Amino acid sequence: xxxxxxxxxxxxxxxxxxxxxxxxxxxxxxxxxxxxxxxxxxxxxxxxxxxxxxxxxxxxxxxxxxxxxxxxxxxxxxxxxxxxxxxxxxxxxxxxxxxxxxxxxxxxxxxxxxxxxxxxxxxxxxxxxxxxxxxxxxxxxxxxxxxxxxxxxxxxxxxxxxxxxxxxxxx
Amino acid sequence: xxxxxxxxxxxxxxxxxxxxxxxxxxxxxxxxxxxxxxxxxxxxxxxxxxxxxxxxxxxxxxxxxxxxxxxxxxxxxxxxxxxxxxxxxxxxxxxxxxxxxxxxxxxxxxxxxxxxxxxxxxxxxxxxxxxxxxxxxxxxxxxxxxxxxxxxxxxxxx
Numbered sequence: 001x002x003x004x005x006x007x008x009x010x011x012x013x014x015x016x017x018x019x020x021x022x023x024x025x026x027x028x029x030x031x032x033x034x035x036x037x038x039x040x041x042x043x044x045x046x047x048x049x050x051x052x053x054x055x056x057x058x059x060x061x062x063x064x065x066x067x068x069x070x071x072x073x074x075x076x077x078x079x080x081x082x083x084x085x086x087x088x089x090x091x092x093x094x095x096x097x098x099x100x101x102x103x104x105x106x107x108x109x110x111x112x113x114x115x116x117x118x119x120x121x122x123x124x125x126x127x128x129x130x131x132x133x134x135x136x137x138x139x140x141x142x143x144x145x146x147x148x149x150x151x152x153x154x155x156x157x158x159x160x161x162x163x164x165x166x167x168x169x170x171x
Numbered sequence: 172x173x174x175x176x177x178x179x180x181x182x183x184x185x186x187x188x189x190x191x192x193x194x195x196x197x198x199x200x201x202x203x204x205x206x207x208x209x210x211x212x213x214x215x216x217x218x219x220x221x222x223x224x225x226x227x228x229x230x231x232x233x234x235x236x237x238x239x240x241x242x243x244x245x246x247x248x249x250x251x252x253x254x255x256x257x258x259x260x261x262x263x264x265x266x267x268x269x270x271x272x273x274x275x276x277x278x279x280x281x282x283x284x285x286x287x288x289x290x291x292x293x294x295x296x297x298x299x300x301x302x303x304x305x306x307x308x309x310x311x312x313x314x315x316x317x318x319x320x321x322x323x324x325x326x327x328x329x
Contacts, residue, residue: 018232032233102220109221128198129225131191153187160185163218 005049010042013056016130017063023125024067024118034070038063057139064122064140071118112162120155127152174209181215198223 017038022031041062042049052058113121119141126132126140134152138145180197183189189197201219208216284291 015232019230022230028233035232105217106221106224109217113221125225128194128222131195131226133191149187156185156187159218160214164214167214 006043006046009049009055010039010059013059014039016056017059019130020060021063021067023129024064024122025070026114030070031067034063034066037066041066054136054139057136060140061142068118108166109163112159112166115162116155116158120151120158123148123152124155124159174212178209178211181211184215198226 014035018031018035021034021038022028025031025034038059042059048058049055113124116124122141123137126137127134132140134145134148137143137148137152141148143151177197177200180189180193184194184197197215197219201216202223205212205216280294284294
């Protein structure tokens with residue numbers, strides 16, 4: 001891979017990689033480190049680029065693997081970004097009480113999604129927040145497309161059940 | 172407001188049958204507050220509101236723009252210096268390897284002789300034979316020299 005190719009195909013994806021890493025790690029600094037590491041790794045494995053159909057998915061897969069390695073490392077303690085969820089702009093809510101209530105709801109939804117198993121959570125985020133197609137998610141996570149659909153369905157079902165419990169029982 | 176279309180989409184969403192466009196419609200719908208929602212939409216509202224907020228939230232790479240720095244070969248001087256040092260080290264090591272082997276062999280022989288007197292005797296004999304073989308090698312020349320000295324004395328009339 002030439003430098004030009006790296007600059008034209010990989011560097012523009014950096015923002016997406018960072019966003020992805022941030023979602024996985026919940027921490028800006030770690031997300032930056034992992035994105036840098038991912039870019040280095042892509043450069044080191046540049047000979048593989050020629051055979052790839054979707055370089056972006058490959059870069060995201062590398063980022064995910066590095067982020068998961070970091071999460072697994074014994075030293076690493078996940079920075080819980082629930083506080084960030086509390087900072088979500090409560091649009092159209094001028095009333096402080098309503099804003100506070102809205103933030104509370106957002107935190108609960110955030111916690112519900114983050115309580116999902118990593119695979120479910122990642123698929124849900126890639127689809128429902130980032131708007132990736134099933135095919136793209138399958139390539140990013142190196143899964144079969146049907147597996148993506150099944151896992152997404154299970155993830156949504158789990159979130160729905162949890163939210164129903166929250167709404168009905170306040171659990 | 173007729174929520175039938177949205178209710179249908181929400182149902183499809185829970186079943187995992189919505190397209191990306193339909194999911195975008197749902198997120199857009201729930202991004203603004205609605206009054207008197209039916210229970211199925213009320214249930215889905217917090218999730219879609221959250222998904223919308225996360226989708227539009229700016230997570231921006233804070234780093235600077237990527238700068239490509241091209242290094243000239245001269246700037247790789249440390250690499251070449253390391254290679255040179257390694258070559259010198261290897262050369263020095265190989266040069267002294269033969270000497271070390273010789274010294275080690277001598278030490279092993281000496282140790283062997285100390286441990287085994289018969290071996291020591293054989294080695295001594297070998298050494299003496301070598302000495303004896305070379306001992307009389309110069310006598311013929313010395314004899315010629317002696318004749319020369321005698322002749323010189325006769326000529327000088329001593």
